[in-house]
Amino acid sequence: xxxxxxxxxxxxxxxGEDFTTYCNSSTTLSNIQWYKQRPGGHPVFLIQLVxxxxxxxxxxxxxxxxxxxxxxxxxxxxxxxxxVGTYFCAGPGSNYQLIWGAGTKLIIKP
Amino acid sequence: DGGITQSPKYLFRKxxxxxxxxxxxxxxHDAMYWYRQDPGQGLRLIYYSQIVNDFQKGDIAEGxxxxxxxxxxxxxxxxxxxxxPTAFYLCASSPRGSTNNEQFFGPGTRLTVL
Numbered sequence: 095x096x097x098x099x100x101x102x103x104x105x106x107x108x109x110g111e112d113f114t115t116y117c118n119s120s121t122t123l124s125n126i127q128w129y130k131q132r133p134g135g136h137p138v139f140l141i142q143l144v145x146x147x148x149x150x151x152x153x154x155x156x157x158x159x160x161x162x163x164x165x166x167x168x169x170x171x172x173x174x175x176x177x178v179g180t181y182f183c184a185g186p187g188s189n190y191q192l193i194w195g196a197g198t199k200l201i202i203k204p
Numbered sequence: 205d206g207g208i209t210q211s212p213k214y215l216f217r218k219x220x221x222x223x224x225x226x227x228x229x230x231x232x233h234d235a236m237y238w239y240r241q242d243p244g245q246g247l248r249l250i251y252y253s254q255i256v257n258d259f260q261k262g263d264i265a266e267g268x269x270x271x272x273x274x275x276x277x278x279x280x281x282x283x284x285x286x287x288x289p290t291a292f293y294l295c296a297s298s299p300r301g302s303t304n305n306e307q308f309f310g311p312g313t314r315l316t317v318l
Contacts, residue, residue: 103244125304136294137247139306182246190235190254190301191262196246 096121098185100195108203113170115198117183124186126159126166131197132179140168140181170200178202207231208310210295215315217289225280225313227295233308235301236278239294240264241312247294253278254301282315289317 097120107113117126125144129137141150143159143166150157154177156169170177180197187193208229217223229236235254239247249262253272267286272278278297282289294312298305 100246127306136309136312137296137307138309142304142306184247186304189260191249191252192307194246194248199244 096187096193098183098193098195100183100198102198103196104199104201106201106203107173109175110172113173113177113200115168115181115183117166117185117195119164119185119193122163124163127184127192128157128166128168129182129184130179131182135179137182173200173202175202208295208297208308210293210310210313212313213311215313217315217317219317220284222281222283223289223315225282225293225295225315227278227280227310229276229278229295229297229308229310231297231299231308232275233297233299234275235298235305236272237296237298237307238262238268238270238278238280239296241292241294250280250293252301289315291315 099118101116127142128140131137141157146163147161148159154171158167180199182197183195184192211226237252238250241247248264250268251270253259256275259270259272267283269281292312292314295310296307298307
């Protein structure tokens, strides 16, 4: 069945370092969504990408959608403690469902 | 305030008991969803409903049941047939049952079966 793979599972960074998470789909996607879940919280929508090769920025966050619309990435520049959490990608599946990646947990080293 | 509420935040039950988790939204959204999240894992869809009085099974519906009698309410019952019910349960809604719409999540219910 359709899958959305997300790597890495965890990323430990020093505050101020960059962070990147990658999503790869087994099929072409019409769009991809990104969500953030703070520790103990619930997922919150960040952005949706629709166009091939699309790049969108939100302050220190840069989202990319691949040319083939099968992969996507989220890059955070100069991480801050407020960035801590798990970042999920999600793409459309069958029957109006979203297929979720397993998430990448951003951990700031003390 | 518009949003999704789930109650209770924490729930403890004995093995073999059915339990119903509440989900209410005042966003006037047509579509509602129930997800299960286990530690270190992504979200797995249990049931979803695109419209009142209609719902479909997701990937892990076994041992769960739902109803959608009102647009704003989508309760989930975890039955004794669910073999491993301890998990974090998240309810979500979206304006329509389309994968082009963002999903809005409630705060979740942590269920522990003793």
